[in-house]
Every structure is written in structure tokens, then in C-alpha cells.
Amino acid sequence: MRGIRPWLVIWLLMACGCAGPAASTGPGLRQQAVSFNDAGYQSYEEGNRRLAQRNFEEALKLNRLIDHQAGIGANLNNLGVIHQQQGDLDKALAFFKEALSIHQGLGDPAGLAETLNNLGTVYEAQARLKEAEETYQQALTWARGLPPGPLLALTLTHLGDVARARGDYQAALGLYRQALEIDAAGKDLKGQARRRERLGRAYLGMKDYPAAGQNFNAALEEFRRLENTNGIIDALDGLTRLALAQGDREGALNYGTRLIKIYQALGRDQEATKLEARLKIEGRGQGPPAR
Numbered sequence: 001m002r003g004i005r006p007w008l009v010i011w012l013l014m015a016c017g018c019a020g021p022a023a024s025t026g027p028g029l030r031q032q033a034v035s036f037n038d039a040g041y042q043s044y045e046e047g048n049r050r051l052a053q054r055n056f057e058e059a060l061k062l063n064r065l066i067d068h069q070a071g072i073g074a075n076l077n078n079l080g081v082i083h084q085q086q087g088d089l090d091k092a093l094a095f096f097k098e099a100l101s102i103h104q105g106l107g108d109p110a111g112l113a114e115t116l117n118n119l120g121t122v123y124e125a126q127a128r129l130k131e132a133e134e135t136y137q138q139a140l141t142w143a144r145g146l147p148p149g150p151l152l153a154l155t156l157t158h159l160g161d162v163a164r165a166r167g168d169y170q171a172a173l174g175l176y177r178q179a180l181e182i183d184a185a186g187k188d189l190k191g192q193a194r195r196r197e198r199l200g201r202a203y204l205g206m207k208d209y210p211a212a213g214q215n216f217n218a219a220l221e222e223f224r225r226l227e228n229t230n231g232i233i234d235a236l237d238g239l240t241r242l243a244l245a246q247g248d249r250e251g252a253l254n255y256g257t258r259l260i261k262i263y264q265a266l267g268r269d270q271e272a273t274k275l276e277a278r279l280k281i282e283g284r285g286q287g288p289p290a291r
Contacts, residue, residue, distance in 0.1 A: 033062035033071055047229035047266045053082045073102035093122050113142035113151050133162045153179035164202055172202045193222035200238045212242050244282050
């Protein structure tokens with residue numbers, strides 16, 4: 001996936017209005033599905049993909065038993081995210097396409113915008129930038145029909161990612177800043193941290209190292225305050241790359257070692273091993289990895 005961690009959409013069913021009323025005699029299958037999905041969301045935010053996957057799979061099974069289409073669509077999106085981050089792009093694509101079909105049938109603008117965003121990240125990971133951009137533009141159409149908020153900010157960010165992948169850093173900065181304004185207006189602190197991290201990536205590509213460091217550090221500070229493990233991982237990754245680009249071996253080892261410890265704590269040993277190898281190789285004088 002070219003070393004880029006694309007933001008994908010994980011659904012919190014209660015927040016999406018998919019839960020519905022709880023059964024008066026106790027939690028029914030639909031409410032149990034919501035509970036499993038919400039537990040999966042929490043595990044994902046904590047960086048525990050394995051536990052998140054198990055919870056999402058259980059939620060999907062329960063929603064299929066009662067043919068709860070909105071819930072099924074949300075669970076499929078969430079499982080697609082997990083499989084994409086595990087590197088199984090074909091399976092992720094299959095989950096996202098099934099989710100898209102469901103949300104098209106429901107005529108759900110938010111569901112369509114979220115699923116199209118997720119689909120676009122798979123195309124981007126496959127270096128199919130034209131298809132990714134077209135898919136994000138479709139998502140943008142749906143997102144603009146909703147009140148300005150996280151979905152619109154996310155879509156603008158994804159379009160910024162495509163611009164950055166093409167080396168058009170000025171366009172990327174403009175899109176990230178638009179998204180940041182939406183986050184600020186909505187007082188979305190996590191969203192603002194995410195946009196700061198992306199601004200750091202753009203400035204790093206431009207070799208504006210002071211601006212990159214300022215944004216990465218601002219993102220890391222907020223993600224740590226929020227105890228958002230995924231965000232901390234992204235910010236530390238950015239700071240490690242920044243240090244390597246500047247030839248700061250000590251800084252790269254500091255940030256990289258902290259990131260390795262997080263991977264190990266999460267049981268993500270393969271990622272820890274890859275980072276260890278990268279730090280050793282680049283410490284011998286090779287340049288930073290291609291972005």
C-alpha cells in the first residue's frame with residue numbers, strides 16, 4: 001500500500017442511527033448486533049484489529065439473521081476496512097462493493113458517501129489514481145448533500161491524498177485545509193488532528209521540514225490526549241519519516257522505537273519487524289522510503 005495509511009470509514013452504528021429502539025423485554029438480535037459493532041469500533045480505535053474483526057463478524061452474522069440491511073451495510077464496510085489494512089485488497093473490495101449495493105438500494109446518502117470513500121482507498125492502494133479520484137468525486141456529491149461535517153472533511157482529505165500521490169502538493173494542501181476548516185467549525189478535535197497529520201505529509205513531500213514537524217507534533221499531542229492509538233501510530237510514523245528525511249538518525253530511532261513498541265503491544269509483529277529493518281537499512285545512509 002505504498003507506505004500510506006489511508007483513512008477508511010469505520011461505522012459506529014449508534015451514531016449512524018442504525019440501532020433503532022431496544023426491545024422492551026431485553027436486548028434483541030438487532031441490539032446485540034449494535035453492541036458487537038460498537039465493541040469492534042472501540043477495538044479498532046485502540047488499534048486491535050483482530051478483536052475488531054471478530055466483533056464485526058459477529059455483528060454481521062446477527063444482522064443477516066434479521067435481514068437488517070442498514071446494519072449489514074455498515075458491518076460490511078467495517079470488515080472491508082480491516083481486510084484492507086491486513087493487505088487483502090481483493091476481499092476488501094468485495095466487502096465494499098456489496099455494501100455499496102445495499103446502500104444504493106436503501107438510497108442512503110451517508111452510507112453511499114462512506115462506502116464510496118472506502119472503495120476509493122482500495123483503488124488508491126492499487127495505484128489506480130484515476131479511478132480513486134472518480135470514486136471520491138462521487139462520494140463528494142453525496143457528502144455535499146449532507147450538513148457539513150466529518151464525511152465532507154473525510155472526502156476532501158481523500159481527494160487531497162490523490163493530489164499528494166501525484167506530487168501536486170499545493171492542491172493537496174488546499175484540500176486538507178478545507179477539511180480542517182470543517183473540523184474546526186464542528187469542534188471535531190479528532191478530525192483536526194487527522195488533518196494536521198495529513199498536512200504534515202504534504203509538507204514533508206515539499207521538503208518544508210519545519211512545517212511538517214509542526215503539524216506532526218500537533219497531531220501527536222492531540223491523538224495522545226484523546227488516547228487514539230491509530231492516530232498516534234500515524235503521527236509517529238510521520239515523525240519517523242521526517243527525521244530520516246533530515247538525516248536525524250537519533251530522532252528516527254526515538255520515534256521509530258516508540259512506534260515499534262506500539263506495534264508489538266498490539267501483536268502486529270510483522271509491521272514491527274518491517275520498521276526495524278527499515279531503520280537499520282536507512283541508518284546506513286540510504287535515503288527515506290518513496291512515498
